[in-house]
Amino acid sequence: MAEQKIDLRNLKAGGFIKERGKDLFTVRLRVPGGRLSVDRLAKIAEVAQKYGKGYVHLSVRQSIELINVNFADFDAVVAELGEEQQKVASCGARVRVPTACGGCEYNPNGLVDTQKSALEVDDKLFGTATGHHKFKVCFAGCPFDCPKSATNDVGFQGAVWPRLEADACIGCGLCAKSCTEGALAMADGKPVFDAKKCIYCGDCIKVCPTSAWSAAKKGYTVRIGGKWGRRPLVGTLYATFVPEERAVDFIAAVLAWYQEKAEGAGRVRLGDIIIREGWQSLLDHLRRDFADFVVAETTAPQVIVNQIPLPGQA
Amino acid sequence: MQTIDLRGVTCPTNFVMAKLELEDIEAGTTVEFLLDDGEPVKNVPRSLKDEGHKLLGLKEQEGYYTLLLEKGSD
Ligand code: SF4
């Protein structure tokens, strides 16, 4: 094989993953939010045909991975993908490509523009070195939470706070019927709202024929400290109704805390640092800039006891 | 008034059937749909509202629901 100089800068950011075979790599592509134009998709197909194995793999985090790429072809792959602005993703201890569901444009459940948020995070924070471990962010459009926000280091979930204009209500009962959380019950022909049970899904707003329900506020519910893998943790609630335009700043604030508190800890994920430092520390840190949105108190990331051996079984 | 019985039809077939039935009905006409409890009564009214029809009322009957709807203009 010809000795070819490789631009090592391409390798630095990651996204090139060693395969079993000699000289062969998987090239992970950057597809924030899992959306890409058909033109880009066609270009990827062309490159995969030319340099890869003839198939691609869709990673569980919405990246397209080119398989069986010879390292000698890296520069050509990067250059040709660049013709359609397709970039290579990252791996290692960095902010990863954010994932997102389809969001609100065409998805009837979507409450917020998850796609826009994912692009903003990708633009501003992608590839930022954490100094410690990987850092995953995702955006769900509503409380159905298809992207599983609580399994990310910072997970966002679209939310809406419903407000009733009683005069506009015709007493049809559809909202109470639609509310799966039992937050609405009909009394004297009008819905009665039990705020404690509301999970901010907005179903009442969507179903009301007279628009008696409307959104008093809208934004993201934020859960922090989740991860999956060998020692899973479920992230816990830190903030509600964070405005869409402040999502990037919010993540940056979490990242700053992580970078500082994990100093010297080695390859440790955010959730484990929260367990070590106490959730109060992170909550206080976030309160400085997000006082209107953080919750009064939370809990530590929830340890999932599903590993081998189970407790008590040696 | 026309009654369209969608009982026993699951989502999303019930919605598609409702849509097809509404195609032959003039805008402004009131129609009654019979819907099963559970997913149908939660999904179909909302989807029909999204399509621009006006929901007038929902009543629980014995074991099912009647949805009153006014056909919207396209
Ligand atoms: S999280 Fe909600 S908006 Fe996003 S895909 Fe799932 S149901 Fe749709």
Ligand code: SF4
């Ligand atoms: S937003 Fe959802 S949970 Fe809250 S009252 Fe409306 S339907 Fe119920």
Ligand code: SF4
């Ligand atoms: S859906 Fe709207 S009109 Fe019907 S009971 Fe609820 S608030 Fe009133």
